[in-house]
Amino acid sequence: xxxxxxxxxxxxxxxxxxxxxxxxxxxxxxxxxxxxxxxxxxxxxxxxxxxxxxxxxxxxxxxxxxxxxxxxxxxxxxxxxxxxxxxxxxxxxxxxxxxxxxxxxxxxxxxxxxxxxxxxxxxxxxxxxxxxxxxxxxxxxxxxxxxxx
Amino acid sequence: xxxxxxxxxxxxxxxxxxxxxxxxxxxxxxxxxxxxxxxxxxxxxxxxxxxxxxxxxxxxxxxxxxxxxxxxxxxxxxxxxxxxxxxxxxxxxxxxxxxxxxxxxxxxxxxxxxxxxxxxxxxxxxxxxxxxxxxxxxxxxxxxxxxxxxxxxxxxxxxxxxxxxxxxxxxxxxxxxxxxxxxxxxxxxxxxxxxxxxxxxxxxxxxxxxxxxxxxxxxxxxxxxxxxxxxxxxxxxxxxxxxxxxxxxxxxxxxxxxxxxxxxxxxxxxxxxxxxxxxxxxxxxxxxxxxxxxxxxxxxxxxxxxxxxxxxxxxxxxxxxxxxxxxxxxxxxxxxxxxxxxxxxxxxxxxxxxxxxxxxxxxxxx
Numbered sequence: 001x002x003x004x005x006x007x008x009x010x011x012x013x014x015x016x017x018x019x020x021x022x023x024x025x026x027x028x029x030x031x032x033x034x035x036x037x038x039x040x041x042x043x044x045x046x047x048x049x050x051x052x053x054x055x056x057x058x059x060x061x062x063x064x065x066x067x068x069x070x071x072x073x074x075x076x077x078x079x080x081x082x083x084x085x086x087x088x089x090x091x092x093x094x095x096x097x098x099x100x101x102x103x104x105x106x107x108x109x110x111x112x113x114x115x116x117x118x119x120x121x122x123x124x125x126x127x128x129x130x131x132x133x134x135x136x137x138x139x140x141x142x143x144x145x146x147x148x149x
Numbered sequence: 150x151x152x153x154x155x156x157x158x159x160x161x162x163x164x165x166x167x168x169x170x171x172x173x174x175x176x177x178x179x180x181x182x183x184x185x186x187x188x189x190x191x192x193x194x195x196x197x198x199x200x201x202x203x204x205x206x207x208x209x210x211x212x213x214x215x216x217x218x219x220x221x222x223x224x225x226x227x228x229x230x231x232x233x234x235x236x237x238x239x240x241x242x243x244x245x246x247x248x249x250x251x252x253x254x255x256x257x258x259x260x261x262x263x264x265x266x267x268x269x270x271x272x273x274x275x276x277x278x279x280x281x282x283x284x285x286x287x288x289x290x291x292x293x294x295x296x297x298x299x300x301x302x303x304x305x306x307x308x309x310x311x312x313x314x315x316x317x318x319x320x321x322x323x324x325x326x327x328x329x330x331x332x333x334x335x336x337x338x339x340x341x342x343x344x345x346x347x348x349x350x351x352x353x354x355x356x357x358x359x360x361x362x363x364x365x366x367x368x369x370x371x372x373x374x375x376x377x378x379x380x381x382x383x384x385x386x387x388x389x390x391x392x393x394x395x396x397x398x399x400x401x402x403x404x405x406x407x408x409x410x411x412x413x414x415x416x417x418x419x420x421x422x423x424x425x426x427x428x429x430x431x432x433x434x435x436x437x438x439x440x441x442x443x444x445x446x447x448x449x450x451x452x453x454x455x456x457x458x459x460x461x462x463x464x465x466x467x468x469x470x471x472x473x474x475x476x477x478x479x480x481x482x483x484x485x486x487x488x489x490x491x492x493x494x495x496x497x498x499x500x501x502x503x504x505x506x507x508x509x510x511x512x513x514x515x
Contacts, residue, residue: 002175007272008261008280010179015257018183019250019415026230026411039238041301042406052239052302060313063491067316070499074323078279081330085513092514096507103503115495117488 062114073102151268151457153178182260182271186465191421194469195222198476205480232410237300240407244298248291249408249415255287256419259426264339265464266439268457277338278326281430282319285385288423289315292394292404295416299407307403310487311387311394317494318384318391324502325378328509329434332357332367342438349442354435366512370505375435377502379471382427384494386420389479393487428471429464439464 002010041048077095084091109115156177161170196211196219203210211218236242261271262280274280289312296308332353333341345352354371356364384391395403405416432438439460447455485493 002171004272004274007175007179008258008274010175011258011261011271012254014176014179014183015254016250018257019253022415023234023249023411026234029230030410031231031233033233034235038235041237041239041299042401043302044401048239052300052305054302054305056306056309059491060309063313063317066495067320070320071316071323074320074327077327078330078336081327082334082336084331084510085334089514092510096510099503099507103500106499110496115491117491 057117059117066109066114069105070102073098152181153269178269179261179271181269182263182265183257186265186425187257187260187418187422190425190465190469191418192222192226194421194424194472195225195417197473201473201476202480205477226414229410229414234410234412235407237407239300241298241300244294245407246412248295248298249412249419251291251294252288253415253419253422255284255291256423256426258284258287259430260422262338263426263429264342264433264438266457266460267339267343269461270339273337273339275335275337277341278330278336278430278434281338281426282323282326285315285319285423288419295408296404299404301407303400303402303406304404307394307400307406310400311404314387314391314394314490315385317491318381318498321377321381321494321498321502322385324499324506325374325381326434328370328374328502328506329353331506331510331513338433338438342433342440345437346440348444349437352435352437352440352442363512367509370509370512371435373501373505374509375431377498377505378434379431381494381498382431383475383478384490386423386427386475388424388475390482390485391490392479392484393490424472424475425468428475429468431471432464432467436467 041052043049077098080091080095080098084095087094153174156174157170160173161167164170199221200210200218211221214220214224236245259281261284262274262277264270264277292311292315293308296304296306296311299305329341330336333344335341335344341353344358347358349355351358354368354375356367356371387394394400395405400406405413408416441459441463445456445459447453447459
């Protein structure tokens with residue numbers, strides 16, 4: 001008698017064997033006439049231009065990192081969700097504190113702009129002091145207006 | 150379960166060998182969902198997809214092969230069988246060949262834990278829902294492998310987008326499933342379906358079985374949970390409006406651009422199997438799984454053997470109903486941009502699911 005996970009392994013085997021058999025059967029039927037043009041990478045009919053390893057957005061990594069944190073959190077929460085009722089309100093509060101801490105972490109990420117897909121705009125620091133120290137206010141005014149213009 | 154025992158006894162009576170009986174029964178019951186559900190469903194669903202889309206746009210769709218074109222998918226299949234299998238010279242051949250196997254195996258593994266009826270469940274593991282989430286992670290690896298080994302810009306972009314999307318939307322999915330685990334206290338899908346027995350007001354979407362105050366308090370939160378789960382499962386199977394990984398008009402169908410012939414057909418099959426699988430998960434969690442909403446004909450006629458068959462039909466029709474909703478959405482909503490997609494997941498679904506989880510937890514405790 002197989003265990004329940006053994007049955008899953010049978011499902012995996014069935015899937016793999018199915019794909020292999022189907023591709024193998026098609027191998028008997030289909031033609032194979034490769035030409036040089038046929039074997040180029042598809043790029044809408046143009047000749048492939050440059051390396052396919054294009055640079056892609058750093059955001060993909062950020063998303064993966066945030067995902068990792070949340071995934072680990074969920075793994076920690078599953079046993080809690082199954083058993084917290086045994087401990088009554090106390091059991092719930094423990095999990096809720098954990099969730100609130102995570103929510104704070106998420107709020108921080110949100111505030112820092114890590115959930116934004118587009119690049120965060122860099123805001124230049126605002127200069128409050130006049131650049132030149134001047135004695136009379138009139139001169140200061142003109143300099144200010146010059147800066148503004 | 151019952152089907153497995155029946156097969157085992159049948160083979161055991163012929164061969165008088167427990168080992169052969171076990172192995173044969175296991176292989177047959179492991180291949181059953183593939184033969185009686187995945188393949189026929191894909192044949193029908195591909196045809197339905199074209200018909201539904203056609204009728205929504207005031208077209209007729211395929212009409213020539215068979216009455217109203219119902220043989221169209223069979224014709225397509227025969228055509229795909231004869232197509233040349235091109236592996237371009239730049240492709241990474243071993244990984245390129247391995248990817249369709251991985252993608253299909255990942256989507257077929259989900260069927261191992263789906264409760265089709267009280268007489269048949271591939272593998273009655275206690276971690277049913279968690280296992281399904283883990284198996285869908287398998288698909289991500291296959292998609293990344295396909296995109297990487299294709300050595301094609303479109304494929305790589307499609308695979309990266311797909312991976313980012315699937316893993317992002319996994320979190321709201323798990324958070325909603327966590328709320329269900331908190332209410333029911335089980336991760337076994339069969340037990341979960343048995344809990345929703347009786348009539349449709351015992352379904353999880355209506356707060357679960359029993360008549361208590363908490364049942365009525367759960368209803369709005371269950372509705373929110375259902376909407377979140379449905380949206381995120383749509384995103385996990387790359388359906389419109391979340392189809393940027395295979396956006397035909399910009400990425401030439403994404404990670405399977407380079408595939409042709411039967412390997413392409415395997416991706417297609419996996420996609421449709423996935424569509425049914427996620428719909429079945431939604432119905433198993435919120436809509437009573439294989440339970441009938443109105444009672445069984447077998448009970449009224451006094452024929453107990455009819456009940457498992459009816460249950461299977463209910464399960465399949467609930468799944469097909471949600472697949473039809475997916476098709477309907479595909480022809481109703483425009484595609485989201487990638488930043489909108491991520492914003493929807495991280496800024497709306499996850500915080501709402503979080504709050505939902507905490508409120509449901511409070512209700513269960515108080």
